[in-house]
Amino acid sequence: RKEVEQDPGPFNVPEGATVAFNCTYSNSASQSFFWYRQDCRKEPKLLMSVYSSGNEDGRFTAQLNRASQYISLLIRDSKLSDSATYLCVVGAAGNKLTFGGGTRVLVKP
Amino acid sequence: SAVISQKPSRDICQRGTSLTIQCQVDSQVTMMFWYRQQPGQSLTLIATANQGSEATYESGFVIDKFPISRPNLTFSTLTVSNMSPEDSSIYLCSVASPLAGGLSGQKTNTGELFFGEGSRLTVL
Numbered sequence: 618r619k620e621v622e623q624d625p626g627p628f629n630v631p632e633g634a635t636v637a638f639n640c641t642y643s644n645s646a647s648q649s650f651f652w653y654r655q656d657c658r659k660e661p662k663l664l665m666s667v668y669s670s671g672n673e674d675g676r677f678t679a680q681l682n683r684a685s686q687y688i689s690l691l692i693r694d695s696k697l698s699d700s701a702t703y704l705c706v707v708g709a710a711g712n713k714l715t716f717g718g719g720t721r722v723l724v725k726p
Numbered sequence: 727s728a729v730i731s732q733k734p735s736r737d738i739c740q741r742g743t744s745l746t747i748q749c750q751v752d753s754q755v756t757m758m759f760w761y762r763q764q765p766g767q768s769l770t771l772i773a774t775a776n777q778g779s780e781a782t783y784e785s786g787f788v789i790d791k792f793p794i795s796r797p798n799l800t801f802s803t804l805t806v807s808n809m810s811p812e813d814s815s816i817y818l819c820s821v822a823s824p825l826a827g828g829l830s831g832q833k834t835n836t837g838e839l840f841f842g843e844g845s846r847l848t849v850l
Binding site for chain 1: 767768769770818838841844
């Protein structure tokens, strides 16, 4: 079983719609959680950290469920520019970060 | 934020040769990371380049294949040795946010990594 698993997608989303997807992790001792965004042929960039209480940044909402060992990302009012691959990143002791395989999102007009 | 410059941005190499990738950061950081991203895959950490000591390699990666240099706090190189087509990949240099303790050894790592634009390597 992979340490961090994501549905690869693609999620085809009509512009203006809401899309949500999860990421599961296997290490119950994981301490930090993040969503990164990677555009085609570009380097990954931090989208948002995921806190225990959940957090929101504009149209993006991230949630953490420690009991079930998953995090989620929800995008509201999708824009064409939201089309990208979203990487789930989980940090364990020693600051080692493990990347998921990414979920590809395609927002269409 | 940190600005990271990598070169070459891309290269096409012959089997059996070696290529050295350079990574320059605009601020001093204790740790620099080298990742590999194979086609259609996510990022895999190759090693952590520590200034003043040997690099720390992850499982499946060895120094003979991926020697790393870290002569100072702003620069590192990764060499891909004796290349085969399976080494075709994007190689990414990364640093942790200096403001989050990147200089002090990541004791308070926020998890924000800054990446270079990557070096796309094709081995024929």
